[in-house]
Amino acid sequence: MKNALLTATTAAFLAGTAIVASADTVTLEPGQDTNMVLLPKFLGILVFDQANEGAQEAHAELQNPGELLFQGPTPENSVAGQIEIMTTSATQGQGAVMLSNNAGDQIAPAAQAALDGGTRVVTWDSPIPSGDGEDVFVAQVDFGSIGIVMADMAHSILGGEGKMAVLSATPDAANQNAWIASMQEALEGDKYAGIELVDIVYGDDQSEVSYNRALALYDQHPDLGVIMSPTTVGIQAAAKAMQDEGLCDEVKVSGLGLPSEMVSYTLNGCAPEFALWDFRDLGYLTYYTAYGLATGQLTGDIGETFTAGRMGDYTVEEDPGRPGAKRILMGPFTVYTSDNVEAAAQ
């Protein structure tokens, strides 16, 4: 009897999960026709091209007969160019725009107009800070956990005790600012009591500016132990600057970087640890999300789960960093050291 009951419960339970799974996990129907635009911060940066490769992969996999355009502004015209492309895409009646936002909240009116006109707006890499004009944000990692990872890398490089400075991208980059804020929050914890954050400077994602800022940090804080740079341009410029001036023994560099660009600095000890996620995967997941929304197979409501091809299942959830906004969390990311950087750099 007891056994029978158990079996019955188990059966019911199993049936329950099966029902839940089939009801809630949307498998996207391939072959539907929708034109979409992948809109990076600006053209000419490797990671955005990698995201495009991922999106193209998903585009082929989903056999969308429509067009996938990789369209972005030139670097000197990033903000105005992004708004213009957003507006044009809405006028053209594109199914969806996938945006890595570099225009802060300035793009929100254009994005809202696009939404109202029936074009879905999916952000990736960098969201619209207010969440206005955005269906959902495909977050590469949990922004809070990036802060913890950066704090942990600083902790391990400094041996728990020392001074750290941040070299960021532009002062108004939404993603970098969120990560720095979350790192500052993490640093409040007891584990990091010995680490002092002495300065935050901005290299504008330009090699020469970042390089000079990194040297200025050392000049200003002679007992600096680590420069944390949450941008792929800043981290390699800082590593090169420390290497050029023979300072790698005193000041280490860490942050977010591309293995192919950082491998020599990791092996020679200038940048012993850094982290990053896979931008191809980010482009791939973003495409799946946008395709689902544009073809009406996804609603983008909180709690909705769907299968994104080779990457598995993802759920729309509330964005803890932006009240009222929604996100799909990709995660995790990889911490690179001399053990795994060479393999990843290939």
Added chain:
Amino acid sequence: MTGLLTRMSPQTLRIVALLAVLMAVLLFFATQIDNYLTGRLFNRISSSVAIMALIATGQTLVILTRNIDLSVGSIVGFVAFATGSLIAALPGLHPVALVLFAMGLGGLFGAANGLVVAYARIPAIIVTLATLAIFRSLLVEFSDGRSITSNTLPDWLVSFPNTTVFSIGDFDFRAGFLAAFLVVIIVHLALNKLRAARRFYAVGSNPEAAEMAGIDTKRTVFTAFVLCGMLAGLAGFMFLARFGNITVVAGFGFELKSIAAAVLGGVNIFGGSGTVIGAFIGAVLVDLIETSLVRWPLVSEFWREAVLGTLILLAVTADAILMRRLIKLRTDREAARDHERERAAERDRATHAEAGS
């Protein structure tokens, strides 16, 4: 002291005034920033100014002819990327060949500017505003999203700018700086000694008169743009060597900095007067102010550009006022001397008249 100052040529005066402003800036920041006046500051500024000095030199040549080149930043970026791609593909290439390639490519861009400005008679500010965008877009297209990273570059190239040639105390004189300084001196001497180079001044101060004097003004303007392009190309080579990592934003904003350096250095924006040495000191001044502002805790990131702009205005104004006063001193002195001479002559006449009577 005033006697010494009034005996100098206006060109030298300007350089003295600039050096005084440079000193004032140094002293000001020394009171604001700890560990400021060290050999390290010299090493920082000298290494980083090497690139801007070359661009400002080219910009000066163009401004002398009453023109302006807004496309230099894009030329630097494109040449840096193309030169990096070339040496990555052909690592055995001779250094001299690589430098010539960079200068040649820059010269081609300059020639495109020069052709349109000189022969189609379109204002330089319009032409180079267009080519600023065009050259940058060419780079975006050409780079295809790749960046150049220092690990694809040969060692000689990456280590060249930071090789210390000689040191005086804590002051390192590095190869990149010395090379750029040498170029500045050569151009300066050429402008002062070569008849052909004097044409830049002639065309800039009075194009009609220059034309009537038999100077081919079109060719002179064209040449200025080509030379400016070549110097920007050389700067692109130096940029590649120094930073190693080249993305599509390389050299972004350099056009404005080079103009600021030239104008601060006393190059007249309406053409016809100014020196390359002045522009060089102007470049040092811009770099010094920028580097110091980063270390000045009183100024936040968001205000730095505004403060830099204000300081440039102040420096230019101070320089102009100082210049005017010095020139006035000088003319006063000359007037006094003339007056003295006249009175002496009068006395002479009077004595002669007396003797004659």
